[in-house]
Amino acid sequence: MNEKLTLSYEVPADDFTRAGEASGSVKGMLKKMGVAPDIVRRVAIAMYEGEINMVIHAHGGTINVTISPEEIEMVLKDEGPGIEDIELALQPGFSTAPDNIRALGFGAGMGLLNMKKNSDEMVIDSTVGVGTTVTMKVYIK
Amino acid sequence: MTVKEFINLGIFEIVSEGSNPDRKITVPYCCDLLSIAMGRMPAGAAWVTVMSNVNTLAVASLTDAALIILAEGSVMSDEAVSKAKEKGITVLAAKLPVFEAALRVYKELNA
Numbered sequence: 700m701n702e703k704l705t706l707s708y709e710v711p712a713d714d715f716t717r718a719g720e721a722s723g724s725v726k727g728m729l730k731k732m733g734v735a736p737d738i739v740r741r742v743a744i745a746m747y748e749g750e751i752n753m754v755i756h757a758h759g760g761t762i763n764v765t766i767s768p769e770e771i772e773m774v775l776k777d778e779g780p781g782i783e784d785i786e787l788a789l790q791p792g793f794s795t796a797p798d799n800i801r802a803l804g805f806g807a808g809m810g811l812l813n814m815k816k817n818s819d820e821m822v823i824d825s826t827v828g829v830g831t832t833v834t835m836k837v838y839i840k
Numbered sequence: 841m842t843v844k845e846f847i848n849l850g851i852f853e854i855v856s857e858g859s860n861p862d863r864k865i866t867v868p869y870c871c872d873l874l875s876i877a878m879g880r881m882p883a884g885a886a887w888v889t890v891m892s893n894v895n896t897l898a899v900a901s902l903t904d905a906a907l908i909i910l911a912e913g914s915v916m917s918d919e920a921v922s923k924a925k926e927k928g929i930t931v932l933a934a935k936l937p938v939f940e941a942a943l944r945v946y947k948e949l950n951a
């Protein structure tokens with residue numbers, strides 16, 4: 700694995716049945732490439748949480764994943780409402796998810812924290828009314 | 841104990857047999873909030889939950905759970921059952937409350 704591999708996914712709006720397809724696909728790919736299980740798991744968790752957030756909070760978006768020998772970079776971009784207070788959004792338990800979403804088992808307010816914990820670098824770039832881009836990196840070595 | 845050995849005990853009803861019979865079960869794990877399960881569930885867990893939608897399957901698969909046990913008589917939609925079968929995820933079901941279902945797993949793992 701010497702060169703970079705780029706994967707792109709569309710995350711559909713409001714479709715919970717398909718959320719997890721992108722992260723599942725990346726997981727399968729990394730596994731096949733022989734990446735260590737612990738790293739694969741961290742990427743899968745971080746990416747799924749990001750994917751779910753795009754579905755719940757931002758009417759979907761796009762995910763670009765770049766796999767290189769050193770790291771896995773995930774860029775999750777949406778044109779949703781944006782995050783007003785990122786510090787607050789990162790607090791465990793903070794969630795604006797409505798009741799129908801909670802009934803599905805989401806909205807625990809742990810997603811961004813899970814993403815941060817499972818990645819080695821995470822940058823959230825968000826503008827209210829414009830959208831959110833979350834960039835996460837997981838180091839392979 | 842492997843998934844197959846556990847299924848063969850016949851304690852729980854089989855919803856989807858799964859395609860990983862030799863997978864080792866590490867520990868029972870209980871939680872219904874998907875993000876908490878996502879963050880905390882150990883790999884190889886027997887995940888006991890009342891959440892029975894397709895997202896439960898996604899979380900189980902992404903966290904490398906060994907199997908899902910639906911407790912409290914929780915029922916999966918036909919759509920979710922098909923998806924579990926398609927993805928080879930083991931799903932069992934029980935009328936037992938979450939704690940008692942997990943306790944059964946614990947006892948069998950430590951027998």
Ligand SMILES: Nc1ncnc2c1ncn2[C@@H]1O[C@H](COP(=O)(O)OP(=O)(O)O)[C@@H](O)[C@H]1O
Nearest residue numbers: 752756757781788794795806807808809810811
């Ligand atoms: N992509 C996004 N676009 C807009 N808001 C978001 C996005 N991701 C997260 N948020 C906001 O941050 C909050 C916390 O997110 P998270 O920790 O994943 O918890 P949860 O998704 O369970 O609400 C969300 O409730 C929402 O208000």
Ligand SMILES: [Mg+2]
Nearest residue numbers: 748752810811
């Ligand atoms: Mg979330």
